[in-house]
Structure formats: structure tokens, C-alpha cells
Amino acid sequence: MHDETSARTFAEHSQNFQEMVSRVERYGILEKPDGYGKRVGDCGDTVELFLSVRGGQLQLVTFKVEGCANTVACANTVSYLMEGRILSDAWQLTPENVIDFLETLGPDHHHCAELAVGAFYNALADYNRRQLEPWKRPYPQR
Secondary structure, three states: OOOOOOOOOOHHHHHHHHHHHHHHOOOOOOOOOOOOEEEEEOOOOOEEEEEEEOOOEEEEEEEEEEOOHHHHHHHHHHHHHOOOOEEHOOOOHHHHHHHHHHOOOOOHHHHHHHHHHHHHHHHHHHHHHHHHHHHHHHOOOO
């Protein structure tokens, strides 16, 4: 049984939510990412995030999702909010930032924001590990 929030139609969502579901320019796999993170939620949704870092700044953040539109919106929001940021600021991202940006993500889908941010943290941690072992960089780790 779905409550009123989860039954919301696409047109009833905020402009930000609609854009994050629809825009695909950040959707995809980076062949040789500087950082890679993946999370699988209890709901079965999977989020993968790929980072390209230059000079301590996130140049490109792409994602791949196997899951619902809410998870797509959250992963795309992480990418949108973090691209261009310096790495030290990137760790400040929270699921609440994603929820606030999307405006109409229902409480029953807040776990999608947690999933996307968790995958992002995993990608940041992977980037940090790769900096300690630069000989592994040419090999994508998926």
C-alpha cells in the first residue's frame, strides 16, 4: 500500500526533482575514474558513482543507477551538487542536502538519498586509497 506521498505523479514534483530525473548528461560510466563507489540498498536499488579529479577539484561526477526514479533523482543531485567542488568540501554533503534540493522527495524515499550519498562517500574513500597506491590507477575497480 502506498501513501499519498509515494503516489505523487511526476508532474506534482518540484522542478528540481523533475530535472534530476530527466537530465542524462551525467549518467554513464567513466572508463578510468579517479574514484569509484557503489552501494546497494535494502530495497534492491544500486547506485554507482564515478569521479574525475584534477588539482583537488571534482571535475566530473557521473553515475549509474539500477532502481527507481527517486534513486535516479538522488544520484543525479549528488553529481550536480558536487561537480566543481573541492575535495575537502565534498565530504560535507549529507542526505539532507539532497532531500532539501529535491524538495518533494517523500519521506518513504529518503533512503534513496542515503544510498546515493553513501555511494559518493565510497567513491571519495576510493579516491583517497588510490592516492596512496598510484600504481593501481590505470586499473578500473568495479
